[in-house]
Amino acid sequence: MSSALRLGLVYAALYVGSAASTPFMPVWLSERGLTGAQVGLVLSLPMLFQILTSPALALWADRFRLRRTPIAWLAAGTCAAYLALAGLHGLPGLAVAWLLASSLYLALPPLIDVIALSRAQAEGFSYGRPRGLGSLAYIGAAALVGGLVTAVSVDVALGWMILAAGLTALSARFLLPPDPAPGPGAAANGQGGLAGLKTLARDPVFLLAVGSAGLIQSAHAFYYAFSALAWKAQGLPESLTGLLWGVGVAVEVVFLWFGARLQHRLGPRNLLVIGGAAGVLRWSLLALSPPLWALVPLQGLHALTYTAVFLASIQLAARLSGPQTASAAQLINAALQGGVLCGLATLASGPLFDAVGAHGYLAMTGMAAAGLVGALGLYRVRRLQD
Numbered sequence: 198m199s200s201a202l203r204l205g206l207v208y209a210a211l212y213v214g215s216a217a218s219t220p221f222m223p224v225w226l227s228e229r230g231l232t233g234a235q236v237g238l239v240l241s242l243p244m245l246f247q248i249l250t251s252p253a254l255a256l257w258a259d260r261f262r263l264r265r266t267p268i269a270w271l272a273a274g275t276c277a278a279y280l281a282l283a284g285l286h287g288l289p290g291l292a293v294a295w296l297l298a299s300s301l302y303l304a305l306p307p308l309i310d311v312i313a314l315s316r317a318q319a320e321g322f323s324y325g326r327p328r329g330l331g332s333l334a335y336i337g338a339a340a341l342v343g344g345l346v347t348a349v350s351v352d353v354a355l356g357w358m359i360l361a362a363g364l365t366a367l368s369a370r371f372l373l374p375p376d377p378a379p380g381p382g383a384a385a386n387g388q389g390g391l392a393g394l395k396t397l398a399r400d401p402v403f404l405l406a407v408g409s410a411g412l413i414q415s416a417h418a419f420y421y422a423f424s425a426l427a428w429k430a431q432g433l434p435e436s437l438t439g440l441l442w443g444v445g446v447a448v449e450v451v452f453l454w455f456g457a458r459l460q461h462r463l464g465p466r467n468l469l470v471i472g473g474a475a476g477v478l479r480w481s482l483l484a485l486s487p488p489l490w491a492l493v494p495l496q497g498l499h500a501l502t503y504t505a506v507f508l509a510s511i512q513l514a515a516r517l518s519g520p521q522t523a524s525a526a527q528l529i530n531a532a533l534q535g536g537v538l539c540g541l542a543t544l545a546s547g548p549l550f551d552a553v554g555a556h557g558y559l560a561m562t563g564m565a566a567a568g569l570v571g572a573l574g575l576y577r578v579r580r581l582q583d
Contacts, residue, residue, distance in 0.1 A: 201322045203372040204313050208331025210368040211272075211305055214361030216338035218302075220425050220442050221346055221354035222295075224435070227426065228351055229286060237547020239292045240422050243299035244540025251532035252394050254304045255525040258378065264524075265373035268308050272366035275301045279359045283352075303536070305365070307527035310511055312376055315523075325453035325460075325508075332450045336443040343439020351435075378524075394525050402578050403517040403526070405571055406469075410510035411533030412568030413473045416480060416561040417503065418542030423550045423557070430554065431486055441492055445499030452500040453508075465509040465516075466575045472506035473569030477562055484558035502565075510534060516581065538564075 226236045243250075258267035278298030285291050310328075317324040338357075345353040397403050425438045433441075452460075460468065479498040487495065510530050518526035542564060549557030575581055 199322075200316045200320055200374055201326045202330075203374065204309070204316065204327035205330030207309060207365070207368045207372050208313075208327055209334035210361060210365040211309070212331040212335040213338035214302075214358050214365065216335045216439075216442075217342045217354040217357040217361070219421055220339065220438055221342065221351055221435070223422050224346075224425050224429075225351045225354055226291065229291065231288060231291070232547075233423070233426070233551040234547035235288055237422060237543055237545070237550070239288070239295050241540040241544035241547075242292055242296045243303060244536050244538075244543060246296065246300060247303055247532040247536030247540065250300045251304060251307075251528040251536060252525065255394070255528040258304075258308060258524055261378050264308065264312050264376045264378045265369055266378075268305060268373065269366050269369040271301045271304055271308075272362055272369055275305075276359055276362035276366060279355065279362055283355055283359070302362070303531065304528065307531040308524060309369075309373075310527055311523050312373060314511065314515060315376065316374065323457045325457055329450045329453035332446050332453060335446045336450070339439045339443045339446065341439075343436045343442075346439075347434055347436040394522075394529075397518060397522055397526055397529060400517065402575075402580060403514070405578075406513040406517060406575060406581075407510060407530045407533050408538075409473075409568045409571030409575070410469060410506055410513070410530070411536075411538045412564050412571065413469070413476050413506045414503070414510070414534040414568075415538035415542045416476050416564040416568070418539050419480075419546040419549065419557050419561045420483070421539075422543050422546050426550065427486070427555045428492075433489065437489070441496055444493055444496040445503070448497045448500035449504045452504045460505075460508060465512040466572065466581060468505040468509035469513075469572040469575070470569065472501050472503075472509065473565055473572050475501035475505075476565030477569065480558045480561040480565060484556050484562070486555045507534075513575075513581070 223236050223240065226239055227233075231239065254267075254271070258264070261267050275298055278294055278301065282291065282294040282298060285294055313324055313327055316322075338361075342354055342357055345357075424441075425435065428438055428441070429435070463471070475498050479495055479502050482491070482495055511527060514526040514530040515523065542561070545560065546557055549560060
């Protein structure tokens with residue numbers, strides 16, 4: 198079995214879980230009696246703490262002999278935390294369990310990305326091939342879970358997440374290649390570990406690149422947390438929520454699998470700018486609560502607002518870091534995109550949704566615009582000349 202296929206199966210196991218958690222955990226928490234503001238608080242906590250948990254997990258992961266070992270342990274821990282979540286009621290318990298589960302889960306994609314980017318460069322395949330397989334699995338899972346939630350109950354989503362996390366742990370252990378981690382020697386030489394983190398944290402270009410991408414990506418916060426509830430308020434059933442999310446991921450797959458030449462021609466800075474501009478358009482129009490026929494093409498913009506920005510950010514993080522700081526760079530990048538910035542936006546999204554409903558998307562328009570301004574500033578950086 199090729200490395201690209203093995204990596205694709207690991208991504209598939211990972212993202213069939215998020216096909217349930219991302220659209221339906223807000224609904225699950227809401228049915229446990231939480232208000233919109235409380236749902237936003239619970240969902241935001243792992244993101245807010247990610248600026249601390251991601252560097253800590255990067256240091257922890259680099260102490261293993263193989264890069265795949267901490268990935269398997271993190272997935273197993275996520276599975277255990279989801280199991281604990283199933284038996285809890287009330288804001289404090291739900292908040293603590295979700296903080297643990299999501300903190301562990303959020304570290305998985307960037308650590309897998311490090312292996313995938315390295316293997317893609319060494320073996321000559323496109324990173325989009327295995328990553329796209331994960332997105333394809335998400336599409337099928339989103340449609341299936343949406344139908345099950347409608348037919349049975351939203352509790353199906355949590356059960357699905359538990360199974361997917363366990364499958365991710367097994368696939369990480371048995372399918373990921375045995376690539377070596379930097380190990381403690383890198384930290385001793387000042388190339389990795391805490392020294393590497395300090396180097397990245399003091400690099401203004403690195404911070405501008407990942408910060409701009411983080412603002413554009415974090416503008417998805419209102420969509421992630423409250424699109425299902427906003428569409429439900431419009432009268433759309435949960436089954437259509439899954440399908441609409443599937444449309445967004447379908448265009449993501451197309452962009453990952455068939456857009457390699459375009460991605461290479463544009464380069465990461467242009468991808469970032471295009472994604473920021475698309476975000477301004479997408480969130481402004483969703484604030485108007487458009488009908489179903491308009492939601493489908495708006496979901497198609499996900500290829501730009503998410504995928505183009507994601508690809509740009511991991512490429513920029515890789516260019517602005519070295520082999521010994523690769524894990525730290527990707528985890529910091531992820532911490533800003535799905536972490537503190539998205540956490541703050543999610544925290545604000547709860548009161549916004551309670552107060553103005555779908556008009557809360559306009560705050561996301563502002564975030565995307567701020568990220569776009571930062572992305573334009575990268576054109577002045579000589580280190581990033583294509």
